[in-house]
Structures are given as structure tokens and as C-alpha cells.
Amino acid sequence: MANSPASAQLSLTTHGILSLYACSIRSVKTLAVSSLPNSSFSLTRNAFVTGLPLLICKTSRPMTLATKVTSVSIRCEQSTKGSSLDVWLGWLAMVGFAAAISVEIANGKGILENFGLTSPLPTVALVVTALEKQPEIDVLGEGGCKPAKQGEGLSHNNELQLLLQQKTHNLKLLEAQHNDVNSKGFGASSSMRKASSTTDIVEDLTSIFGAPASTGEFKEFEGESEERRRARLELRQRTQECAAKTLTEKNQHDLQVKLLDVCYAVFAMYCQSTYRSQLTLDMRYSAVGDRSVWVMVMYVQELIKEPLMLIPQQFIRLGDQGPSKPILFDHSNLLPTPPILDMKQLESGYEELHKLHSACKDWGFFQVVNHGVSCSLMEKLRNEIEEFYKLPIEEKVKYKTRPGDVEGYGRMTRREGKLDWADRLSMITNPLTKRKPHLFPELPSSLRNTLEHYITEMQELGKKLLMVMARALKIEREELVELFEDGMQSMNMVYYPQCPQPELVMGLTPHSDATGITILSQLNGVDGLEIMKDGVWIPVNCQPDAFVVNVGDILEILSNGIYSSIEHRVMVNSMKERIFIAFFMFPKFEADIGHVSSLINLQNPPLFKKIGFEQYLEDFFSRKLDGKSNLEHMKIKTDQESHGTPVDAKN
Numbered sequence: 001m002a003n004s005p006a007s008a009q010l011s012l013t014t015h016g017i018l019s020l021y022a023c024s025i026r027s028v029k030t031l032a033v034s035s036l037p038n039s040s041f042s043l044t045r046n047a048f049v050t051g052l053p054l055l056i057c058k059t060s061r062p063m064t065l066a067t068k069v070t071s072v073s074i075r076c077e078q079s080t081k082g083s084s085l086d087v088w089l090g091w092l093a094m095v096g097f098a099a100a101i102s103v104e105i106a107n108g109k110g111i112l113e114n115f116g117l118t119s120p121l122p123t124v125a126l127v128v129t130a131l132e133k134q135p136e137i138d139v140l141g142e143g144g145c146k147p148a149k150q151g152e153g154l155s156h157n158n159e160l161q162l163l164l165q166q167k168t169h170n171l172k173l174l175e176a177q178h179n180d181v182n183s184k185g186f187g188a189s190s191s192m193r194k195a196s197s198t199t200d201i202v203e204d205l206t207s208i209f210g211a212p213a214s215t216g217e218f219k220e221f222e223g224e225s226e227e228r229r230r231a232r233l234e235l236r237q238r239t240q241e242c243a244a245k246t247l248t249e250k251n252q253h254d255l256q257v258k259l260l261d262v263c264y265a266v267f268a269m270y271c272q273s274t275y276r277s278q279l280t281l282d283m284r285y286s287a288v289g290d291r292s293v294w295v296m297v298m299y300v301q302e303l304i305k306e307p308l309m310l311i312p313q314q315f316i317r318l319g320d321q322g323p324s325k326p327i328l329f330d331h332s333n334l335l336p337t338p339p340i341l342d343m344k345q346l347e348s349g350y351e352e353l354h355k356l357h358s359a360c361k362d363w364g365f366f367q368v369v370n371h372g373v374s375c376s377l378m379e380k381l382r383n384e385i386e387e388f389y390k391l392p393i394e395e396k397v398k399y400k401t402r403p404g405d406v407e408g409y410g411r412m413t414r415r416e417g418k419l420d421w422a423d424r425l426s427m428i429t430n431p432l433t434k435r436k437p438h439l440f441p442e443l444p445s446s447l448r449n450t451l452e453h454y455i456t457e458m459q460e461l462g463k464k465l466l467m468v469m470a471r472a473l474k475i476e477r478e479e480l481v482e483l484f485e486d487g488m489q490s491m492n493m494v495y496y497p498q499c500p501q502p503e504l505v506m507g508l509t510p511h512s513d514a515t516g517i518t519i520l521s522q523l524n525g526v527d528g529l530e531i532m533k534d535g536v537w538i539p540v541n542c543q544p545d546a547f548v549v550n551v552g553d554i555l556e557i558l559s560n561g562i563y564s565s566i567e568h569r570v571m572v573n574s575m576k577e578r579i580f581i582a583f584f585m586f587p588k589f590e591a592d593i594g595h596v597s598s599l600i601n602l603q604n605p606p607l608f609k610k611i612g613f614e615q616y617l618e619d620f621f622s623r624k625l626d627g628k629s630n631l632e633h634m635k636i637k638t639d640q641e642s643h644g645t646p647v648d649a650k651n
């Protein structure tokens, strides 16, 4: 925090004419667009998550797309270092920014609109460097951003106080030594010594801390040589300067804390007043490198409410990470596709069981029909979830993901990954004791009842699937099914909005599921799921009324690699949103995750380490969502791989 410059920047652009650039100080690498040519748009090359401004261009009227581009980027940081001019200019700019927004809030039109910008303003991103590494964060109280409490983040202030006390102490010692020398040198009395300049220093410092200022006159000593007198005077001046400097630093810091609070508050008001409803953006605390920042998180559904001219950079994936699909065109129906299995036949016949075994080995995915879940329930579920996503944002943010949590409404991005083009509501639904009081129990009652019904159906279907898988693997059903009895279950209700440039984004990052099994249902008939098969992304054409089932990492571990969890991802399209529900089945919390013993023999040694389920989850969530990286981490390394170190089978 110490080296972060004080800065505030507000840059606005319309049709290459206006550029209001409040301030940019020292090392802030802000590349906000200050002018844009008529028909070309550019993005800032900065990353939101790394604390640099987000720049989105958007208009509220499609008619003006070609002629009017507005963009706003705001960045606030604070510092105690740097030349005082820098610091003060930075703060001045920040106040200017706050004032501009305040005016806009106050009269509904405001400075920004007076410059020709359409209101509401298109997009704002704010990254504020917090004052401490680990401040106590309380973001967004009910319906609004909550500014950092006064006094939070003041450890630096305390440090200054301590420093000042230490300096005082050292100076007293110095003065005492000096007086000692004087007294020895001039034979002055001890009472004379007590009346020395030490008193002045204490008085000076007392005044610094708020006590009435002392006149602090320089004391003269009888018989003191001119040289010694001058030395004493110099020392006195130096100590006073030093104390004054520390005081200035402390005051400056206090002011910065106050201004930062103001900025939080103003920005919170701005979000509420400017965006159509309340919160297109959510304010999140997150650690970036060794700094703490507040990051605005967008709800995609809100973002696309009005025509979007540019995709925010945080969603854009290029190069290796990019969607760059294999060219599928109309030949997609010629591509291999995960098998479709009949649940009834799976339970009774061997032929279907054989198909299941191959599907789990070769695909890690299959579709299941004839599963016994009624169409009317699925129809109801679809309507309920659609209704949920139609709720105003003010309602939905009641369920928003809270800091440090992964459940709730919003989007989960771990580490510095790109953002998915999706909004989701994630919840643990089993065991009941793990249900978060502000989530499932608080959902609209009709949605809750439907979900409750759906959960029961999924538990039943999941159990049946695990039983047939145990048969296919030729293991005792207890070895598999019991692990999952009253296990952890969770669900994601996902809304993938349509995207004007779907080729630039992804609905869901490539990953394998951390689950035992996952049961997916594409509720509104819009495809998007793709799975990685032999190095090619293959789209899954979901059958109406079918569930898509996939093998998760835990099943790969339990089956000692016989079954495979497969990387998959979700693509979005420009025409229609996709509504989706995923039901995740995990073992019970007290279970150990490791191979089923009867599958191990000399030819099939253990492939994965054994680990407690809770530890497994912790490891999973601490990692970036990145292909099968979590499973890789659990692999037992061969002697060769671990450079000669003994195999740690832990079994």
C-alpha cells in the first residue's frame, strides 16, 4: 500500500470530442480512451482484476451507436508516499470526481450529462486500493454499498503514532545526554537541567497530540559557550522539524482515509442512482497480489439490458484461452456424440449396462432418458427459474455471493481468471444443516417448493445411477452408493444471457466437475455445452426430456481412473439466453476420497492420493478453475515423475 500513488481519474469520451481527465498521478498506468474515431472503438488494455480501469462503451439508444460513444473509467488509489504536490493533486482530483458525481445524483442530470453524455451513464468501474492488507470488509449492505467504516484501515496511522512516540522517547534521551554533558561541562545544577529543552520537546509533542500549544521558549543557560548554545538550538530545531514532518504525514493519512470513505459512499450512491434499477455492479473485496482492492463485479443480465457495443475486456478470451471452436458448421450431426441411455433398460438389462460402462470410460458423459422425472415438474422448474431471473436486481442481490463465500447469486471467479458470461445462483442443498439461511430458505416459496420436489427426484435418480455404475464397475454397491448416502449436494441455477459477440466469451470456463456425478438439465432447449473429446470440442445436442450426466473427478478417483471426468465448457449465442440447472452429488463430509479397494491389484496400482472430503473441497476452491488441474494435483507421481522420490501412496 505504501507505494501506491494517490490518484483519481474520471475520463469521459463522446465521439472523439470530450475528454474530461481529472487527474492521473505518478505510476497509474491508465489507458482510458480519450478520444475515439467515428466508427471504431477501442478498449483500455487494462485488466479490471489487476486494479486497472474497466472501460466499456455502450449507449442507451441504439440509434446513436455509430455516432456517439461514451465511456467512463474511474480509478481511485491512495498513498502516503510521493511528493506532496502529487498526493494533493491526486486527492483534489478525487474530490472533483466525487463532486461531479454528487451533482449528477443531486439534480438527476448533472455535470456529466451537461457534457453531452446520455444518462444513465453506461458503465463505471471503480477499483479502490484499500488501506490495509486485510481490512474488515463489509460490502453492500441491504441495497447499497457500505463505505468502509471510519477508522478501518488505520494500522498505518497507528504505526505513525508509535513512530512519533518512539521519536519522542529517543529525543528525550538525546536531550538528557546533551544536558548531562552540559551540566558536567558547566557545573550547572540539576534543577537547571530539568528546565532544559527536553521540556520544550515534550511540550511540542504534547501540542502535536492536541494539547494546548506551549510557547516553548528556548532556555538560556548561564555560562554556556556560544558553540554549545548553537548546537543545542540546532538539535531543538531538528527535533521540532522531525515531529512536524511526522505530524503532517499522519494528518495527510487521516485525510486520505476520510476521502476514501467519501469516495466509497459517493460511488455507492452513484451506482444506485445511475443504473436503471440498483446494482448492475456489485462491490467485492478481493486480494490482488499483495494488495487489497475493492472490485466491482457485473451481473451480466443487467449489463446487456441495453445494447452493448463492446464486450467488457474482463469477459474476452483470446489466443489459447479463446473459444476458437473447431469449425463445425452443419456437420455437427456427423460428429460423435455422447450416448443416450435408457434408465429402465439400464436397471434391467446388460446391453445397456455395457453402453453405460463405455460411456463413462470413453466419454465421461451420457444422456439419460426414461428416467421417471415428470415433464410437468421440469416445465414448472423452468418457469420458476425464469421468474427468478426476471426479478428486479434489488431482489436478486438479496442472495448475492457474500465475501469469502462461493454460494449465492453472482458469478464465481477464482484468482485472476476471466469472467464467465453467466449469472448463477449456487447453493448447497444437502445436508440440510449446510443450507445457508439467507439462500434456499429465503427463496420465493413457489420456487423453493418446486426445487424441493426436484431435489427429491434428483436424489432418487442419482442413487439409481450410482447403483448401475457400481454394477458396471463390478464392485459392491455399498462401496459406491453408501459413500453418497446423505452426501453433500448442491445446485447451480444458471442464466447464460445472449451475447452480441459470443465468439469472444465463454458461458463457463473449461473444467471438470469436482463431483461424484453431475446431473444437468437444459431447461429452455438452448444448447451450449461442449465437451473435449480427443482434442476437439464437441457440442452436445441435448435431447428434450433427457438429463445429461457426467462423471466427476471424485468418481474418477473412486474408480481408480477407469471412469473419466471430462473437460467441458459452455458457449453462449447471440440469439437466445440459456437457462440451466445442474445438480451436483458429492460423498458425505466425513468420507475419505480414494480408490475403491476391490479395484486395486498388481496390474492396477492406486493412481490417486487418498484425502478427506473436506480437505478435497478446500483444495478445489483454492485453485483456479482450470481444466482438470485439481485432479492432476491428486495424482500419485511415479518414481520417475517425482525425480526418484518414493511413491507416496498413503494407502
Ligand SMILES: O=C(O)CCC(=O)C(=O)O
Residues within 6 Å of the ligand: 492, 494, 508, 513, 520, 528, 529, 568, 570, 580, 582
Ligand atoms: O451449463 C452447462 O451446460 C454445464 C454446466 C456445468 O458444467 C457446471 O455447472 O459444472
Ligand SMILES: [Fe+2]
Residues within 6 Å of the ligand: 511, 512, 513, 518, 568
Ligand atoms: Fe461442469
